[in-house]
Amino acid sequence: MASTPPKPAPARYHGVAILLHWLLAGLLVYQFALGLRLDAVTGTDKFAAFQLHKSIGITILLLSLARLALRLTLPRPAEFGQGAQKLAAQVVHWAFYGIMVFAPLSGWIIVSTAKLKVPTLLFGVVPWPHLPLPPAFNQPAVLAHTVLTWSLPALIALHVAAVTYHLRKRDEVPGRMFPAATSVVAGVIGGVAWLGLTAALGLSGPLPDLWSHKASPVAEPPKLPNPLPYPTPAMPSPNAEPAPTETAPGAEVAVSCDWTVQPGSKLGFTAHYGGEPINGTFRKWQARIKFCADDLPHASIAATVTLASAATGDADRDENLRGASFFDTAQFAQGRFSASGFKLLEPGRYAASGKLSLHGVDRPVRIVFTLVQRGAAATAQGSTSLSRLAFGVGSDEWAATDQIPDAVAVQFTIRAVRAN
Template identity: 40%
Template structure:
């Protein structure tokens, strides 16, 4: 006798894909709005769900082709043809939709790598940018086709079950060998819950950018005061003119010890995003008694930017931000070092970033103990002055123009 129910494998794959499709369609509608951390997270989840649907759909297609299944429902030829068309179009949507999304990611101007659920790397397709626009059009069409097929599929199942009195839902709904009404209602509720979950995934944590107050970091290249200077404003006093009260120290080349920090803080939708550069080097010739002859040069490997999110870090390397393929390093050079009083100093120079050179100032505290020194300081730059943030990222409503820099390190000079 022919089988009367689908296999447990087919049933499991059917409902997993159904729930993921409902979630994915709703999530796709939420991929709009300002460039916020929540929107970025939604995109990453959308990619992960899409690849999951692709893999499950290929498995489901293999089961359909090779595993036994119940015979097709009896009825007029047009209804059987429509049912067959809906099923095969579903396979088209479930496979072509994720594939075109994969093409979109692979041909995007900003090459953001895909990490499935933030864990498993997924490669880009080796195709040219010319595939981008066709893939975008087909991907959008697949979304609308999926919605139409969903409605047709549900309507057809309900028609067979209750209008025609054919117990076909029992063949696919788990634990529905008898009356299927309760199981059908439960299954429909699960699909609706998956749709609602997709619409609420990663909700924006605040108001829209237009409703938010101005970012706290102003678009200016004027550096903020250091933590010490917040307690006591630096002024051009006799103390500052006098220089440090120390034994005369000769000009020396200082060697930066390992373990130093060079960090940065940007604001994305008024939320702090902290990062650091893991590779940088400094050439420092300095003496508190010979500031006129002192100079500082710091070179930063921009590809070493680390914000704790690999996909965001790779975006920073792209042509929209640091463009590390063309400009791998940023360099700060200062030959104007001034004493502000006590252990507070200021280094005025220029920052060369992304092929643009602009004036920049660092303020720092310096404590020298014998041949060892401890340095900590801050600066602020305007990223837009250097072209960091192109296209949609050039605006400052989502990512503020001002970026805070902080650094701390120890250094040694040759023994006297």
């Protein structure tokens, strides 16, 4: 039986392979240049630059895997040359593929094992997960990323030198990576200009804010379980009509100024890391509240917060917060806030001055809140801004404010019912 002769190798690369070669070449050069810029940019630009670097890097990883799959399946021109020349071409080409896969992988490991994890939202749209790896992988990954990415310019130089050699010899090699309609000289000039343009864009191009706050992957802090260690009665809806009293109209009723905090109350905070907001809540806290609008001089609040209950939607980051550089909960388990100087600012809006004890430091703190009171139920919502450094929260490498600004916003919603 006559066997079918093998198909002759094509004269040039497949159109898709050519497209991916030039697209990936441009992306790699852009990405390298952007990588060099990561250290220099500051503030929100830094965050934008990292989100862009991660987005382009993961795109490179996915396109390179596709390129490799096509290389193994699509017909391609026969390997050129003999002996050492052929081997050198193979080494350089496979080294390129190695960098195209392992440089992005090492970058992904760096961000997955960083002390403070910043979520990745590819191009502001697609949440990208962190690899489940221990922190011990971080330093080797940084080293691998540096070595792999710095090999790129060396390989490009060798590759372009080889193409120049083939151009001078006027053989068919340079034309194999250009579409048939392109003259080889125009192709090479266009290719080099394309890489020059992407290098310039990476070094000094715009850093668009890819972070879509609408699609923020920062997990909503988990719903608070009952923050109180004791059971509480069901809370009437704040909109409900006041419950009718059994007392005769006009009778004097002694109204209690003590309030019991109800489930649904929330104590949260917002810090920033590299321009990105990080929202957290304290899951365990309690407060004793004395408040009668017509007796402000005797109003008071005393709250105790279990600092280890801070939850930001990322277990590793929470572990960090509990650690010696931040709250140091092994030494300072609780934060305490007490205030008694209440003032009416305008109807329904109050300020209270008091003292916050945190991380072994006492500082005056003023809170401002609105109060909606309906019968025996009340909702207070307020906030304050704290200087974390004034309390010594964030030491060593975390004391610098370019990555983590000093100001941390604290917000609270307290739902309470009047105690009998």
